[in-house]
Amino acid sequence: GESVGLHLPTLSVQEGDNSIINCAYSNSASDYFIWYKQESGKGPQFIIDIRSNMDKRQGQRVTVLLNKTVKHLSLQIAATQPGDSAVYFCAEASGYSTLTFGKGTMLLVSP
Amino acid sequence: SQTIHQWPATLVQPVGSPLSLECTVEGTSNPNLYWYRQAAGRGLQLLFYSVGIGQISSEVPQNLSASRPQDRQFILSSKKLLLSDSGFYLCAWSASGTGGYEQYFGPGTRLTVT
Numbered sequence: 001g002e003s004v005g006l007h008l009p010t011l012s013v014q015e016g017d018n019s020i021i022n023c024a025y026s027n028s029a030s031d032y033f034i035w036y037k038q039e040s041g042k043g044p045q046f047i048i049d050i051r052s053n054m055d056k057r058q059g060q061r062v063t064v065l066l067n068k069t070v071k072h073l074s075l076q077i078a079a080t081q082p083g084d085s086a087v088y089f090c091a092e093a094s095g096y097s098t099l100t101f102g103k104g105t106m107l108l109v110s111p
Numbered sequence: 112s113q114t115i116h117q118w119p120a121t122l123v124q125p126v127g128s129p130l131s132l133e134c135t136v137e138g139t140s141n142p143n144l145y146w147y148r149q150a151a152g153r154g155l156q157l158l159f160y161s162v163g164i165g166q167i168s169s170e171v172p173q174n175l176s177a178s179r180p181q182d183r184q185f186i187l188s189s190k191k192l193l194l195s196d197s198g199f200y201l202c203a204w205s206a207s208g209t210g211g212y213e214q215y216f217g218p219g220t221r222l223t224v225t
Contacts, residue, residue: 045217093212101155
């Protein structure tokens with residue numbers, strides 16, 4: 001079946017740097033994308049979402065970019081902080097409200 | 112505001128023993144409910160989802176089952192656990208109806224089968 005995947009399993013950055021986490025998807029029918037943050041031993045936490053009729057959406061310190069031409073999704077975190085260290089998952093959905101999750105990227109922020 | 116609860120937080124069970132994990136949601140009505148399993152260092156695997164009382168859809172054939180006896184209660188069960196059932200079990204909810212893909216997750220249950 002079609003799936004969502006991530007390019008980088010681990011990303012290490014310095015505190016204050018900007019982080020970019022990438023995600024590729026293969027289902028061209030997907031109309032909704034979402035990013036989650038999961039800290040160790042906890043459930044995933046919603047960060048930001050975007051619908052397929054948009055290219056960019058901004059939140060507090062985070063921006064999601066959607067490139068439908070190449071089926072690519074990215075999460076940008078500005079001024080990364082140690083508290084941002086976690087695993088980040090992208091997920092896609094179409095039709096019913098079931099999400100298909102990618103494998104995840106570990107973000108490590110050094111002080 | 113809506114909250115989601117799971118218990119127990121951690122569980123150690125021997126192979127062949129039964130399992131019952133419970134999830135409850137507060138502050139919303141008729142939610143869609145989901146059970147996921149996450150192996151160590153891996154992504155989330157959808158096990159079951161429910162759009163209403165008594166309505167269960169299974170995504171992966173296995174020795175687990177799910178039930179929804181009440182609107183905001185979702186239970187994950189097994190009659191006989193296998194070693195491969197070890198993992199982090201997450202319950203989630205989303206708003207019913209159209210346009211609401213966003214899911215909200217509970218704190219999870221760490222299950223170790225020995």
